[in-house]
Amino acid sequence: MKKIRLIAVLLGIFLLASGCQNLQKKADTQDTWSRIEKRKTVVVGLDDSFVPMGFRTKSGKLVGFDIDLAKAVFKLYGIKVDFQPIDWSMKETELRNGTIDLIWNGYSKTPQRAKKTAFSKPYLKNRQVLVVKKKSHINSFKQMKGKIIGLQTGSTAATWYDGKQKLLQAKSTVLYDTIPNEFLDLNAGRIQGILLDEVYANYYISKQKDKNSYQVIINDQVPADYFVVGMRKGDKTLQRKINEGFDILQRNGTMQKLKTKWFGTAQ
Numbered sequence: 150m151k152k153i154r155l156i157a158v159l160l161g162i163f164l165l166a167s168g169c170q171n172l173q174k175k176a177d178t179q180d181t182w183s184r185i186e187k188r189k190t191v192v193v194g195l196d197d198s199f200v201p202m203g204f205r206t207k208s209g210k211l212v213g214f215d216i217d218l219a220k221a222v223f224k225l226y227g228i229k230v231d232f233q234p235i236d237w238s239m240k241e242t243e244l245r246n247g248t249i250d251l252i253w254n255g256y257s258k259t260p261q262r263a264k265k266t267a268f269s270k271p272y273l274k275n276r277q278v279l280v281v282k283k284k285s286h287i288n289s290f291k292q293m294k295g296k297i298i299g300l301q302t303g304s305t306a307a308t309w310y311d312g313k314q315k316l317l318q319a320k321s322t323v324l325y326d327t328i329p330n331e332f333l334d335l336n337a338g339r340i341q342g343i344l345l346d347e348v349y350a351n352y353y354i355s356k357q358k359d360k361n362s363y364q365v366i367i368n369d370q371v372p373a374d375y376f377v378v379g380m381r382k383g384d385k386t387l388q389r390k391i392n393e394g395f396d397i398l399q400r401n402g403t404m405q406k407l408k409t410k411w412f413g414t415a416q
Contacts, residue, residue, distance in 0.1 A: 177381070178382075179384075180384055180385055181383070181384055181387065182386035182387050185228065186226070189227065189228050189229060190230075190231050191228055192249045193219055193230055193231070193232050193249065193252075193253045194240055194243050194248070194253075195232055195233070195252075195253060196235070196237040196254055196327065197232070198327045198328065198329055199213075199254050199255050200352045201213055201348065201412070202254050202348070202349075203215045203232070203253075211232055214273075215253050215255065218253075218272070219251075221394075222394035222395070223394070225397060226390060233248070236326070237301065237302065240252050240256075240303065241262070245381065250381075251379065252379035253379070255376055256378065256379050257275060257374040257376060257377070258375050258377045259374070261308055266379040266382070267384065268379060269391045270392050272375075272376055272377070272378075272395055272404070273348070273375065274375055274376075275376055276346075276347050276367070276372075276373045276374060277309055277345065277346065278344070278347045278350050278366060279343070279366040279368070280335070280343045280350050280354070280363055280364070280365055281342045281363070281364050282335065282336075282341075283361075283362055283363065283364045285341055287341065287364075287366070290316050290317040293318070293319045294320070295320050296319050296341035296342060297320060297322070297341055298310070298322050298343065299323050299324075299335065300323070300324055300325070300331075301331065301345065305346065305374055306344040306346070307324070307344075309371070310322070310344055316368055316370055319342070323339075328343070328349060329353075331345070332353070347367075352412075
């Protein structure tokens with residue numbers, strides 16, 4: 150009986166691994182543009198708490214720079230954008246499995262992500278910054294030594310922090326599903342810093358009643374990163390359409406208008 154159970158378990162593991170490999174192969178080779186064009190809908194996966202790229206207003210309406218940009222691009226092709234909130238740590242898996250067609254939500258281009266995902270051309274420059282409370286008297290990355298830092302699971306900040314960098318070495322880290330939860334713990338003193346995208350930090354803090362209680366710390370040795378749209382490697386046509394859309398929006402002034410609307414500058 151034990152032998153039969155073991156064989157059944159091993160068979161299940163084999164089938165699961167085989168299924169994952171088939172899905173990955175399909176994602177790497179299949180061009181889905183004709184299907185998207187036929188149904189006139191493209192599904193975008195996002196973290197709907199990521200200000201100012203894609204987030205909910207108090208009334209529940211989904212707004213943001215990436216929301217406006219995605220709609221503007223696909224309007225050129227007569228295609229509606231269906232925005233699907235996802236667990237950000239599972240974004241590449243959702244893309245591979247076909248649950249979503251694109252990752253479009255302050256998604257930075259990194260070597261690690263390039264192994265699984267194809268990218269559009271960059272459309273916004275970004276960098277990782279440290280946010281602390283002013284009363285902590287922390288003024289540099291080095292002063293986080295012995296402190297606790299918050300990171301969003303699956304974020305560029307988490308990837309950079311866990312890499313070979315030596316600029317920022319905290320005593321311990323706490324992982325969060327969303328950045329607003331990081332700010333709750335920072336305000337409560339449970340963590341002493343948050344490493345996150347500069348565009349998020351600046352926008353979020355500017356909307357807080359106690360905005361002057363925060364300090365954004367920049368270290369010029371942290372490399373800049375760039376926001377891109379993530380897609381399956383097989384979606385060559387989709388990639389080309391998005392890049393062409395960016396070019397059109399750049400020429401007709403829409404890209405600059407959206408940047409001014411959400412960031413107060415053409416960036």
